[in-house]
Amino acid sequence: MNAIGLHAVGLLGPGLDDFDSARPILAGDAPLTSREVQVPPPGLLPANERRRTTATIRLALKVAEEATRDADRGQLRSVFASSSGDMDIIDRICDALTRPEPVVSPVQFHNSVHNAPAGNWSIATRNPAPATALSGYNASLAAGLLEAATLQLAEGGDVLLACYDVPSMESFIHVRPIHHPFAVALRLGPVDKAPWRLQLDLGGPATADRCISADLEALRGSNPAARALPLLERLVRGTPGNVTLAAPLGRSLNIRIEP
Amino acid sequence: MPTHPGNPPATTRSASMDPLVITAHTLTSAAGTGIAANAEALRSGTSGLRPCDLESVILDTHIGRVPGVEAITLEGALAPFQCRNNQLAELGLRQDGFADAVAAAVERHGADRVAVLLGTSTSGIAATEAAYHRRDPQTGALPPDYDYRHTQNMFSLADFVATRFGLSGPAMVVSTACSSSAKVFADARRYIAAGLCDAAVVGGVDSLCGMTLYGFNALQLVAARPCTPLDRDRAGISIGEAAGFFLLERPSADATGPLLTGHGESSDAHHMSAPHPEGLGAATALQQALVRAGRRGDAIDYVLMHATATPANDGSEARALVRSLGPNPRAVGTKGLTGHTLGAAGAVGVAQALASLDGGFVPPTAGLNTLDPDLGLDARSEAEPRAVQRVLVNAFGFGGNNCSLLLEAAP
Numbered sequence: 001m002n003a004i005g006l007h008a009v010g011l012l013g014p015g016l017d018d019f020d021s022a023r024p025i026l027a028g029d030a031p032l033t034s035r036e037v038q039v040p041p042p043g044l045l046p047a048n049e050r051r052r053t054t055a056t057i058r059l060a061l062k063v064a065e066e067a068t069r070d071a072d073r074g075q076l077r078s079v080f081a082s083s084s085g086d087m088d089i090i091d092r093i094c095d096a097l098t099r100p101e102p103v104v105s106p107v108q109f110h111n112s113v114h115n116a117p118a119g120n121w122s123i124a125t126r127n128p129a130p131a132t133a134l135s136g137y138n139a140s141l142a143a144g145l146l147e148a149a150t151l152q153l154a155e156g157g158d159v160l161l162a163c164y165d166v167p168s169m170e171s172f173i174h175v176r177p178i179h180h181p182f183a184v185a186l187r188l189g190p191v192d193k194a195p196w197r198l199q200l201d202l203g204g205p206a207t208a209d210r211c212i213s214a215d216l217e218a219l220r221g222s223n224p225a226a227r228a229l230p231l232l233e234r235l236v237r238g239t240p241g242n243v244t245l246a247a248p249l250g251r252s253l254n255i256r257i258e259p
Numbered sequence: 260m261p262t263h264p265g266n267p268p269a270t271t272r273s274a275s276m277d278p279l280v281i282t283a284h285t286l287t288s289a290a291g292t293g294i295a296a297n298a299e300a301l302r303s304g305t306s307g308l309r310p311c312d313l314e315s316v317i318l319d320t321h322i323g324r325v326p327g328v329e330a331i332t333l334e335g336a337l338a339p340f341q342c343r344n345n346q347l348a349e350l351g352l353r354q355d356g357f358a359d360a361v362a363a364a365v366e367r368h369g370a371d372r373v374a375v376l377l378g379t380s381t382s383g384i385a386a387t388e389a390a391y392h393r394r395d396p397q398t399g400a401l402p403p404d405y406d407y408r409h410t411q412n413m414f415s416l417a418d419f420v421a422t423r424f425g426l427s428g429p430a431m432v433v434s435t436a437c438s439s440s441a442k443v444f445a446d447a448r449r450y451i452a453a454g455l456c457d458a459a460v461v462g463g464v465d466s467l468c469g470m471t472l473y474g475f476n477a478l479q480l481v482a483a484r485p486c487t488p489l490d491r492d493r494a495g496i497s498i499g500e501a502a503g504f505f506l507l508e509r510p511s512a513d514a515t516g517p518l519l520t521g522h523g524e525s526s527d528a529h530h531m532s533a534p535h536p537e538g539l540g541a542a543t544a545l546q547q548a549l550v551r552a553g554r555r556g557d558a559i560d561y562v563l564m565h566a567t568a569t570p571a572n573d574g575s576e577a578r579a580l581v582r583s584l585g586p587n588p589r590a591v592g593t594k595g596l597t598g599h600t601l602g603a604a605g606a607v608g609v610a611q612a613l614a615s616l617d618g619g620f621v622p623p624t625a626g627l628n629t630l631d632p633d634l635g636l637d638a639r640s641e642a643e644p645r646a647v648q649r650v651l652v653n654a655f656g657f658g659g660n661n662c663s664l665l666l667e668a669a670p
Contacts, residue, residue, distance in 0.1 A: 001453050085413060085434070090384065090470075094391040097315070097469040109474030110532040110657055113380060114413055114434030119658020122526035128540060130524035131660065132442060134431045135413030143431040150449035154276065171391075171399055175407040202429060202455055204371070248414065248430040249375070249421050 001201070003258075004152050005194025008070065009235065010063030010162070010185030012037060013219060013226060018066055025216075026229075026236045032215035037181050044073075044124035052107055053120060055181070056086040056166050060117035061124065063185035064162045071187055073125040076158035077151050078118060080133040081144025083165050083224040084176065085114040091169045117162070140165075141184070141227045142247040145255075148188050149200050158189040163225045182223035184232070196235055199256035206252035209244045231255060276452045276551070278518040278667070279507040283360030284462075285351055286610035288501035288597040289323030293354035298614035300596050302642050304625040308485040308497050308598055315388065316472045321485045323499020323598025324467060325350065340419040342383035342410035343466040343500075348419060351464065351502030360506050361424045364458045367513065374428040374456040375421045376446045378439025378463030380602030380656075382432070383410035385468040416464055420504075428456045434602065436656030437565070438524075439463055440503065441605025444664050445522035447507045462504040465602040472498055478532060480569050486599070487626040488566035488592030489573055489638045496567045499598020503606025517613050518667045521554065523547025527659025534572055534655065538579030541565075541653065544661040545583045548651060552665045556584040558649055559665075561621050563608045565653040566592030567599050576653065577634035590636040595626030605654035609664060612650040616668045620644045 009019040015034045016022040024030035041050055042061040053061075060080055068076065089112045096102050110116070115133035122131050130151075136143030141163045148161040164183035168176045191197050209230045211217035216229045227245055234241040240258050247253040285293065289307030290300035300307065308321040331346040352358055364373055390405040409415055417430045429450055433439050440463025447459035465471075475481045475498060482495035508514040524547070527540035534541070549556060562580055566573055573592070580588045593611050600607050615622055621643040630638050652664045 001455065083412065083414070090387065090411075093470050093474070094384075094388050097388050097473065098391050098394075102469065102473050104470070104473040104477045106474075106477040106532075109470070109477055112470065112474070113436045113657045115436055115656070115658045115660055116531065118435065119526075119531050119660065122528040122659060123530070126528050128526050128528050128543060131435075131526050131658075132433060132524075133435050134433050136431050137408065137412055137414040137418070140414075143429075146429055146450075146455065147431065147446065150446070150453045150455065153453050154449045171394070171401060172407070175401060175405060248417070249427045251371075251427060251429075 001149060002153055003191050003197050003199045004149050005189045005191040006186055006196040006198050007189050007194050008067045008187040010066030012062050013182040014180045023236050026233050028213050039181065042124060045120065049123065054086055054111050055088060057117045057120050059166060059181050059183045060162045060164045061121060063183040064121055064160055067185035067187045068160055071158055074127050075129060076160050077129045078121055078131045078160040079144050079148045080115065080118045081140040081161065081163040083135055083137050083140045086112055086116060087166060087172060088169055091171060136248040138224045139246045139248045140224050142245045142253040145200060145253060146202065152188050156190060158187060161186045161188065163228065165224050178223050180222055182225040184225055184228040195259065197258040201254040202247060203252045203254050205250050206244050208246040276448055278510065278520040279448060279451065280510045280514045280516045280518055281505050281613065282508050282514050282516050283357055283506040284504065284610055284613060285355035285357040286503045286607065287325055287351040287354060288600065288607055289325055289499050290596040294610060294614060297610060298618055301593065301611050301614050301622045302618060302620055304623040306485055306596055306625055313467055315469050318472055318476055319483045320481045321497045322467060323497060323600065325500055336422055339406050339409040340415065342386035344379065344383040344416060344464055345419045347466045347500060347502045348416060348464045351504060352423065357504055361460060364506055368457040370425055371427045372457040373426045374447065374450050374459040375417045375426050375430040376443040376459055376461045377417045377420060378433045378443050378602050378605065379416050379465050380434060380436050380439055381465060381468055381471055382413050382415050384470055385466060386410035388469050420460060435660040436658060437601050437604050438654045438656040438660045438662040439602035441654035441662035441664055442524060444519055445524055445662065448522060451509065458506060458508040460504060461507055462606040463603040464502040465600055466500045467498065471601060482568065485626055486568035486594055487628065488568040488594050489624050489631060489634060489636065490627050491629045491631040493568040493570060493573060495569050497598040499600045501597055501600035501603040501607050503603055503610045505609065515669060517616055517669050519664060520667050521548035521552030521665030523663045525661045529659050532657050534575035535659065536575055538575040538582065540659055540661045541576055541579035541655060542582045544663040545579060545651060548663040548665045554649065554665065559584065559651050560647045560649055561589035561591055562651045562653060563612050564590050564592050565655045567594060573634065577636050581635050587635060587637045589621065590638045591622050592624045592638065593622060605662060608652040608654060609666060612652050612666045615647050615650060616666065619646050621647060
């Protein structure tokens with residue numbers, strides 16, 4: 001595949017409030033102080049819409065807003081990648097369905113679709129460009145990167161990738177142990193004027209790279225979106241590098257990074 | 260189209276987005292198991308809808324239930340995938356020689372060069388619904404035999420299909436509600452153009468479950484009688500299930516057949532569960548599909564509409580058609596045959612379009628009694644036998660997620 005530009009990053013995870021403030025941690029110059037993740041309300045949505053959002057939508061929109069701060073949000077195409085989608089709602093609806101006379105909330109139902117963050121994003125940014133939502137289980141980040149890169153290469157312009165998963169609710173924590181919310185967004189575009197140039201190569205089976213920092217490595221396996229951490233560590237180091245992520249079906253995604 | 264350093268010039272890129280050939284396909288829906296049965300139902304307007312008889316759902320509505328799904332047992336490496344969605348996928352994959360066609364594509368291209376790009380809205384959620392009924396009464400724990408990863412997780416469908424055929428190309432599940440299995444056709448074009456693969460298994464599966472039936476019922480979008488798209492008295496949707504799969508490749512001496520020549524995608528940016536009243540997003544998707552194929556609106560034989568049979572959806576989509584194609588465009592709604600198969604709706608529409616290209620007929624709108632005059636469409640209740648060259652297929656979903664595809668007869 002041809003190279004693409006990476007223009008901006010959004011980030012939220014335990015001890016990682018946004019990409020800029022997390023740079024010293026990602027660079028290994030400051031310790032990771034893990035704490036509860038606070039997801040701010042989505043600033044771009046009108047108040048009545050904001051009230052109807054879910055934790056999944058708020059998580060996705062937080063990093064999407066951050067990565068598009070300096071972009072034309074009304075134009076760019078978007079890819080929303082998540083392993084599991086809105087498990088809180090699935091939990092509530094499946095619970096409701098066990099009642100003798102099941103009642104499903106209409107708002108919960110329309111927010112249950114995997115593309116609820118994508119729909120809210122297009123509404124919040126009044127953006128008529130195509131938006132998609134996908135899953136690659138634990139390799140959703142690599143699947144999302146390939147989707148966003150092929151969109152960029154096919155038509156040019158900017159493409160937003162947001163990758164996120166909310167923690168599993170109590171009844172699911174044993175079957176799907178995701179304990180913290182985590183989200184990352186990458187704004188891809190033309191290689192000119194991009195702070196980083198990425199060369200993606202879908203390779204055969206290979207071991208995914210670990211994080212350089214032991215603290216971050218402990219987070220990496222905790223959420224499918226946290227698989228981005230080895231990539232983010234290499235982005236902030238300002239030197240050329242390679243990182244290998246797990247791709248779906250046992251493949252690997254090798255990313256060559258050139259600042 | 261902007262150019263970028265390091266990328267091939269635009270001319271090379273547009274050449275690499277040449278049409279793809281559909282070298283094999285299969286469809287299983289309430290209207291029939293396999294493409295011959297579905298084509299016959301399409302031509303004759305024979306509905307597969309029946310009163311809701313799902314054990315877990317007590318609602319006064321009709322459903323498009325596929326016979327024989329429950330009898331499918333997934334074995335060996337496929338056993339963990341056992342759930343209604345993957346059972347329906349398996350039933351579909353056994354039809355029409357599709358498995359042999361995939362095996363031949365693997366011979367031609369290699370297993371790692373065949374992508375698996377599939378759509379679903381609810382994946383195997385029926386397995387989770389069943390597991391919730393069997394929670395431990397004391398602890399609330401889910402039963403130990405419940406396998407989230409291989410059933411309800413969104414990626415399960417692609418994982419299942421890849422495992423069944425031994426494929427290891429790029430893989431994902433697109434889940435954009437009712438446009439899911441249309442958008443994967445656009446993805447296949449981009450993936451092949453980018454050199455990620457040489458062929459793609461695309462399509463989608465959605466299966467009946469309590470969540471969608473009770474959910475659409477809560478939104479007051481479900482009809483009691485079988486749905487009647489485009490009819491003056493249409494009263495909402497009937498929910499169905501279906502599995503449709505397609506093998507896409509670049510045209511070559513070995514790869515001939517009908518073509519995917521255009522795709523368009525857009526967002527309404529309007530509302531999560533209501534379409535844009537003027538159909539602006541839908542019109543954009545439709546026009547993009549025409550532009551990418553280099554076709555004018557008058558070259559289209561008819562539009563196979565999304566036409567879910569809710570008053571708002573059909574009205575919005577009709578305005579998009581008139582806006583894009585001019586007054587009184589020829590249009591067909593087919594959900595009276597199959598029900599609204601949600602994430603599989605795009606795949607169902609494409610398979611029906613291929614049946615009409617192959618069989619030489621414009622399908623009737625099944626269930627149509629009195630065409631709604633306010634729609635401004637030319638929709639009919641009888642099939643019209645005539646050569647068909649080009650069909651636009653629409654699939655629109657919650658979140659205002661729109662996709663249109665242009666299918667053309669084999670050259």
